[in-house]
Amino acid sequence: MKLFKSVHTYDYPWSLVSAANWQKYPNEHCSHVYAVDVLDRRVEPDTGVLITERLITVKQNVPTIILKLMGTGYTQYVREISRIDPKSKTLTMDSINLTLSSYMSVAESIEYTEHPSEPGKTQFTQQAAISAGTKLARWASLVEDFSAKRFQQNADIGREGFNQVLQRFVVRAEASAANQASAASS
């Protein structure tokens, strides 16, 4: 098993980041994310926490050698459960792949929280555990190394992509605020 961890600070307030997170895809940096579907969603009545179950369809570019080993195309289905607590300003997302887990499983956990000392910023923590499955046990370390590298690349690309999403989100929010202001004043 390989463990991966990455920490990052976004220069935007948590409320904006958490809203933009729902609109993260599509973005040109993450073309491997093919579809995102909400399966279930509810607000817990006693806590006010929003919980959402999503299915993410991923089409990853994988070296042909690995596709040959697996004898399969490479569409992955990932189940994600997120919790958003607007009071503590915390968003967590846990995800795991549903398919191909006999080859490999990737359990990822992401958290966005308000920055403890700078409330206008958001702290991002991403952790993942990557394990080769039974069918690749003989090549476990090779496959885990490759996957950890790919995960790191995707994490970097994902961060870049999300930064652009955030920038666009801010522009749109300002434009709509300006429209509302001019509508109110006319």
Next chain:
Amino acid sequence: MSSSIGTECTDLKQKYDTCFNKWYSEKFLKGDTTPECEDLFKDYKACVMVALKEKQIDTLLADARKESPFPPPSSSSNSEA
């Protein structure tokens, strides 16, 4: 806006997403947790369920929910037990 796994569901999904995103920013984050987009979600979900069945992902999801149910029991809402 992102696509749905069922191409025929993408329109319904985008209508629902638009409603949800507005609700999320304008209501939920401001403390109003009353749901507003449930009818749109019902239509979208009905479409997705068919697509999941066709692609045989419904059984994978059912298995995953056995291990890790939704909604998750970790929160304080386990009063049904």
